[in-house]
Amino acid sequence: MAIEAVIDDGVVKEAKSAGTLFRGFEIILQGRDPRDANRLTQRICGVCSTAHAMASALCLDNAFGLDGKIPDNAKLIRALIFGSDFLQSHILHFYHLAALDYVDAVSVLGELYPFVPRYEGDYRISGQVNAELVNHYIRALDIRRKCHQVLSIFGGKMPHDVGIVPGGVTEKPTEERITNFLWRLNEIREFIDSVYIPDVIVIAKVYGDYFKIGRGCRRTLAYGGFDLPTGELFKTGVVSPDLRLEPFNADNITEDVKHSWYADSGSGKNPAGGQTEPETRKKQAYSFLKSPRYKGDVCEVGPLARLVSNYIQTDAKTKEPIDWLLGQVGVGINALFSVLGRHAARALESKLIADAMVDWLLALKPGEPTIIDCEIPESSEGVGLTEAPRGSVGHWINIKDRKISRYQVISPTSWNASPKDDKGQPGALEQAMIGTKVKDKDNPFELVRIVRSFDPCLACSVHLLDARGIRSGAFKVV
Amino acid sequence: MVGQTQKRAEKKIGTKKYSVVWLQGAGCTGCSVSVLNAASPRIQNLVLDEVVPGQQLNLMFHATIMAGQGGPVIEVLKDTEKNAKGGYILVLEGAIPTAEGGVYGSIGERDGRHLTIQQSVEELGKNAMLTIALGTCAAYGGIPAARPNPTGCKGVKAFFDEKKIGTSVVNIPGCPVHPDWFVGTISVILFSGVEALDLDQLGRPKLFYGKLIHENCPRRADFDKGKFAQKLGDAGCLYKLGCRGHYTYADCPLRQWNNGVNWCVKAGSPCIGCVEPEFPDGTSPVYQKITFEDLRCLQK
Secondary structure: OEEEEEEEOOEEEEEEEEOOEOOOHHHHHOOOOHHHHHHHHHHHOOOOHHHHHHHHHHHHHHHOOOOOOOOHHHHHHHHHHHHHHHHHHHHHHHHHHHHHHOOOOHHHHOOOOOOOOOOOOOOOOOHHHHHHHHHHHHHHHHHHHHHHHHHHHHHOOOOOOOOEEOOEEOOOOOHHHHHHHHHHHHHHHHHHHHHHHHHHHHHHHHOHHHHOOOOOOOOEEEOOEEEEOOEEEEOOEEEOOOOOEEOOOHHHEEEEOOOEOEOHHHOOEOHHHOOOOEOOOOOOOOEOOOEEEEOOEOOEOOHHHHHHHHHHOOOHHHHHHHHHHHHHHOOOHHHHOOHHHHHHHHHHHHHHHHHHHHHHHHHOOOOOOOEOOOOOOOOEEEEEEEEEOOEEEEEEEEEEOOEEEEEEEEOHHHHHOOOOOOOOOOOHHHHHHOOOEOOOOOOOHHHHHHHHHOOOOOOEEEEEEEOOOOEEEEEEEO | OHHHHHHHHHHOOOOEEEEEEEEEOEOOOHHHHHHHOOEOOEHHHHHHOEEEOOEEEEEEEEOOOOOOOHHHHHHHHHHHHHHOOOOEEEEEEOEEEOHHHHOOEEEEEEOOEEEEHHHHHHHHHHHOOEEEEEHHHHHHOOHHHOOOOOOOEEOHHHHHHHHOOOOOEEEEOOOOOOHHHHHHHHHHHHHHOHHHOOEOOOOOEHHHHOOEHHHHOOOHHHHHHOOEOOOOOOOOEOHHHOOOOOOOEOOHHHHOEOOOOEOOOOOOOOOOOOOOOOOOHHHOOOOOOOOHHHHHHHHO
């Protein structure tokens, strides 16, 4: 990914977010066995492959006519696999992709690769507290690895699990596996409660100004996710900037391509009839990401969007911890729309999921079904919508002659890091950067921190230009 | 613990360091994430400590885990290529998009222009002491190179041959790679040198890719008895559900995944042949039973 920001008088006037890699999954999938989408689409992203395993399985369940028939054990095991990956992804993101913007690793570990080169001038934590945080950075490497270990009890392996398949799951819940899972999970829960959440609060107290930086478009979208026998953990909802809940209908999603390297004939389509036709010589284009919009509006997706949706639908398990955390750092609900708000939402969501996983685990019924047989229909279509660690993810399939005739994916990073749409509205991440004050253009911490708070799934380089278009600095974020 | 870490950092003076530049091409970062799962040594040992006594890696560039940021980081690449000729290991994860001059993948910008994956691999590959093609995409093209290969993706060896780059290539395929296969290969290099690596005809260390999955499969007895799973979730050999263990060379059944917790076939999922050059076109449809014809083609 590449970010280009134009700075005038110390303020970002314009920002461009660009996807710089195209592999063409939608094209590669055409003509294949529909079930293979469940394996191949996981390879879209090795950090959250379970998200594509889930979205593709839901999409195929839907296309194969299996909605409402998936056994409870299968729903629970899918959620346990998926939940483990959420925990892995959130812990990896906070400690290993974002924390070094706030925590001074060099003062503890020395001037070593890969901790240098880096930008200087805004490391505000020192001494024992900083040293503790660096310790946690290292300990978190072990914890995130253990998240993958617990995942593979039912998922088979990770990255790219094999357990989530159309119709259910391949593994069986046994008493031995449930107990094994529980105790591995307990260690991770303990880390979230006693290390991860307190660390986010430590950083939030010192970098409080980041509750005001990177507000973004304020309109959030959550497809909803974790489809359990007892209902969904994350509630579906579009939330307007004045915090009103609007109903969601997938037909209202369209993807613009005016500023993307795709043929304009595909612009403005709903993904059920979408197309992916690269056109790399387009003049005004600057990204391989399309611009997904909901009723034409820009939306932010991710942990923040999910918690806001749950919060205003007064889900007690979400509301209480949010109010508690906001009280700890002394800010109101609107402060969540910010760099630190996104990190806080990610941490609280980790706790919400990890604690719920215990209930899911104990609801498993050894000996009862985990999968139902499926048959590929002659022709059909399907949609699979769920929530990935980074935000809403959707898969759309058309089947003809028992083969894939069309497959479309909208990843969370497409929502968040999209380029301008056909109307010229900048994407969510672009909007979060525009208007930001950059104190030192040679050390543009503000922009790195904004970009990383969205947890984009692509390695990203950022370039600064002054108002006359002259390059004044370049930096990379992940 | 910090005290220990500091001590480790100081101890490194006088240690032989192998510079490593880790590039990400057309891939999914899954191989990086898998290597983060290394259990013994752990990733923090690989990055901070002597992996074997007196020798350690110096991970100069890795897009995902670096603290560093773009401009200076792209300079690291340039400096490595110029100043450390023959003195660094290039690790490539992901395939190399070559269609339309490489426009489908860039890793950053240099001198105001897109720095394509193709260009970086060519520049850094030429002067590397060794190139490790990590994962099936880097080794053989993998999924981005699957039919109809819309971006002209290639694996490292094919790309080097075309560009007449003579640098040795070690393939460590897998989708993703198993962390032990990477760490184990590095151990051989650090202890005994690159020449000690015994590679098969596909450029893979025989240490890890020497035996068929089928040979060591825990469901092998079911195959021998003719007890076959008819649908997913059934007990028995997964041959009729498309298992590729019959022609896939890897030690998954013995080593297992995620520190020995589980692996594909044990979890009831057929092997999809992810370490083989034919993956995924020659190893799919995933759930279609393989035929003698498939085996004959693969035997060449």
